Structure formats: structure tokens, C-alpha cells
Amino acid sequence: MSQRRILILGQGAMGRMFSGLLRHDHHVSHWDRDPDSGKESAVLEQLAPGHDCVIFAVPAHPHAELAGRIADCLKTPAICLSIAKGLDADGHSPAEIFAQHFPAGGLLRWGLVYGPMIARDLSEGRTGFALAASPERETAEAMAGLFATTRLYLQPDDDPVGAAWAAILKNVYVPLIGMADGLGLGDNLRGFLLAEALRELATIVEARGGQGRTAYSLAGLGDLITTATSASSHHRGIGEALARGDHSHVATDTANLRSEGVNTAVMVQRHGLLRLADYPLFELTVRLLSAPENIETAILDFVNRRFGRTLAA
Structure with a gap:
């Protein structure tokens, strides 16, 4: 270009x-x-x-x-x-x-433009990847062309509504992964939570007018895994801080504005954008972000309910 x-x-x-x-x-x-x-x-x-x-x-x-x-x-x-x-x-x-x-x-x-494109990696010469989502395919391809000689690889796509909701809501789930890892609950639980988050995410994307498949794209799955596991992830760091008992990132409106994921959880509730009861993992995350108490018990109770168990894990 x-x-x-x-x-x-x-x-x-x-x-x-x-x-x-x-x-x-x-x-x-x-x-x-x-x-x-x-x-x-x-x-x-x-x-x-x-x-x-x-x-x-x-x-x-x-x-x-x-x-x-x-x-x-x-x-x-x-x-x-x-x-x-x-x-x-x-x-x-x-x-x-x-x-x-x-x-x-x-x-x-x-x-x-949404996907695994952490600024530090790209600034240091590493690769990044993202969905270039636009209502017009021609525009999506032009977007990708702008970066054709860079290390940021863009995949043209025609579902911007789905890409937006996948990328936005992903940042609500990620702190929960940070909480679980911060509490040392194990790699297996992380895998389960990621799979469960992705399943819910696809359902929500469709409910908000996007295509469910977009949840499995770079804007959804790719960004979710990257943000949930990266040591430099701000949203993962919020969850890890909550696991340590540090509530400073979610305690005030000013702090919420510094974190789009935490603010999204607030906006979803304030404007009634989702029926939280339909998305139990999302509801759990929103609850723990607003009242981060007994986190381990809440997560394990969710697991038991998900599999129809009543005994402690």
C-alpha cells in the first residue's frame, strides 16, 4: 500500500x-x-x-x-x-x-482492531495478531493493508459487532483467571475456566447481534488466552491483586475508569445489557469484582454447581 x-x-x-x-x-x-x-x-x-x-x-x-x-x-x-x-x-x-x-x-x-497484540511485545519487535473487523469487506482489507509491512498481522472480517462484544467481555472474565492463579488453584482449573468463559462468550455474542463464531477468533479466543496468561496483562493483574486482598483497582469510580474490564462489568449491570442469570460464570466474575470476598470458595462452589455436585471440591 x-x-x-x-x-x-x-x-x-x-x-x-x-x-x-x-x-x-x-x-x-x-x-x-x-x-x-x-x-x-x-x-x-x-x-x-x-x-x-x-x-x-x-x-x-x-x-x-x-x-x-x-x-x-x-x-x-x-x-x-x-x-x-x-x-x-x-x-x-x-x-x-x-x-x-x-x-x-x-x-x-x-x-x-482486536486480538492478541500486547503493546510491549510489538514495541520490542515481536509479532502481534488481530481481527480487522468492519461492516464492509473492502474496508477490512484496507485496514489490513495499512499494516502489511509490520509485525502486526491483521485478518479481515465482516462481524464488527461480534468482534466488539467478544473483545470487550473477554476483559471481564480475565480477572477471574487472575484470581484463580493468584490463589494457586492450579493449571487444570484455569483450563476449565477458560473453556467455560469461551462457551458463554459465544452465546453472549450471538445474543448481542454478532456471530457466535467470532468468539473463537483472534478477537475472542486469541485475545482471551493471551490476556489471561500474560504476565504484563493489566486485567489479569487486577485478579491477582484481589487474590492478595488488594482491592484498590476496583474500589472507586476513578479506578474503574482506569480498567475497561472492571468498568464494563459496572456498565453491563447499570444498563441491564445482559440477563446475568443466563451466564453464571460472567455473573460470578461481576460479583467478585464488586465484592471480592471468599474468592476461592465462590469459584469452587461454581465448579460444583456446574457439574451438579454438592460436596466440597
């Missing part, structure tokens, strides 16, 4: 990683906003015009605001990508937000 003008919104670990990957073959610009002062590094409406691609390397919360500002100032065809794995304050996913602000047939096309 010829050189493109790419604007990256956000300069956290992921934003910097994308900049490092793309700057050798494309012209890369950056925009960021200080979370405390609100000061922006540049006027977005002046910076954005003329770019071929805008990467939203920011949490889900500001997506609607930023998408609205982008839609008003980009007057030439462009692709907007998101890597956010969370829900905004209204309980909307990046897929829902983008579909609203960038309607089909307009100048701005959109897609999502």
Missing part, C-alpha cells in the same frame, strides 16, 4: 506502539489530551482534515465525542479505527458509536 496520512488519537502505550509500527511507511500525526487538565495537544478539528486514517487509541468513554468532532471536520474519504475494549458511560460499544457517527454510504468508513 502507498504511503498514507495517519492520525493517532491517544499517546498511551497502545498509541505509541501503533506510531512505532506505522511511522516507517506512513506519515503519522498525533493528538492527545491531558486527563487531568483536559488540555489538548492540538486543535483536533484543525489537525484531522487531510488524513486517510484515524486510529482511536483511547478508551471507549470519549469515543462519541471524538467521533462527532471527526465526522464534522473530515470532508474526504477516510477510515476510522478503534482498539478500545470497553463501553462508554451510556453502555455503548465502539461498534455502536461508530455505526451512529459514520453511517453506511458516507465518506467515513470504520472498523475495529
Whole structure:
């Protein structure tokens, strides 16, 4: 693909990683906003015009605001990508937000990039993998083309709704794996919890309007295993901290905003997005994130109920 003008919104670990990957073959610009002062590094409406691609390397919360500002100032065809794995304050996913602000047939096309692409690995020259999901196959293929000479391998896909829910809800399950490992409950239990999480995830993805098979893709299975087992995984680390009795990551609203997985659990309950009783492992995880007490007993009780047993494990 010829050189493109790419604007990256956000300069956290992921934003910097994308900049490092793309700057050798494309012209890369950056925009960021200080979370405390609100000061922006540049006027977005002046910076954005003329770019071929805008990467939203920011949490889900500001997506609607930023998408609205982008839609008003980009007057030439462009692709907007998101890597956010969370829900905004209204309980909307990046897929829902983008579909609203960038309607089909307009100048701005959109897609999502989800999969095992931990920033540290890619920044250090290792490989990464992700689903490039868009409503239009042509857009998904164009997304993959942007990274054709990098170590990030993108697989085009046409189920952005399923990819969004798989990637977002995966981050709710991962702390449970961290809790189990932090308590030393064993490799076998980890395998069971991962299989059970994936089974539920496929069912939820379908219930939310996606395709069940997407739960088994890079955006679901690939990202779930990577995040649940990586030593550098933030969401796994939350679970390990809870197992040690450290509740600081989930104790306040401010902390929730620092963790898209924990915040997703809150948003799912607040907006009634799922009937939790239909997804027992998800319900257990949400309960332990809000009231992390007697974790080992709660996990083993779940296992016994799952297999119809009443005796202690």
C-alpha cells in the first residue's frame, strides 16, 4: 500500500506502539489530551482534515465525542479505527458509536482492531495478531493493508459487532483467571475456566447481534488466552491483586475508569445489557469484582454447581 496520512488519537502505550509500527511507511500525526487538565495537544478539528486514517487509541468513554468532532471536520474519504475494549458511560460499544457517527454510504468508513497484540511485545519487535473487523469487506482489507509491512498481522472480517462484544467481555472474565492463579488453584482449573468463559462468550455474542463464531477468533479466543496468561496483562493483574486482598483497582469510580474490564462489568449491570442469570460464570466474575470476598470458595462452589455436585471440591 502507498504511503498514507495517519492520525493517532491517544499517546498511551497502545498509541505509541501503533506510531512505532506505522511511522516507517506512513506519515503519522498525533493528538492527545491531558486527563487531568483536559488540555489538548492540538486543535483536533484543525489537525484531522487531510488524513486517510484515524486510529482511536483511547478508551471507549470519549469515543462519541471524538467521533462527532471527526465526522464534522473530515470532508474526504477516510477510515476510522478503534482498539478500545470497553463501553462508554451510556453502555455503548465502539461498534455502536461508530455505526451512529459514520453511517453506511458516507465518506467515513470504520472498523475495529482486536486480538492478541500486547503493546510491549510489538514495541520490542515481536509479532502481534488481530481481527480487522468492519461492516464492509473492502474496508477490512484496507485496514489490513495499512499494516502489511509490520509485525502486526491483521485478518479481515465482516462481524464488527461480534468482534466488539467478544473483545470487550473477554476483559471481564480475565480477572477471574487472575484470581484463580493468584490463589494457586492450579493449571487444570484455569483450563476449565477458560473453556467455560469461551462457551458463554459465544452465546453472549450471538445474543448481542454478532456471530457466535467470532468468539473463537483472534478477537475472542486469541485475545482471551493471551490476556489471561500474560504476565504484563493489566486485567489479569487486577485478579491477582484481589487474590492478595488488594482491592484498590476496583474500589472507586476513578479506578474503574482506569480498567475497561472492571468498568464494563459496572456498565453491563447499570444498563441491564445482559440477563446475568443466563451466564453464571460472567455473573460470578461481576460479583467478585464488586465484592471480592471468599474468592476461592465462590469459584469452587461454581465448579460444583456446574457439574451438579454438592460436596466440597
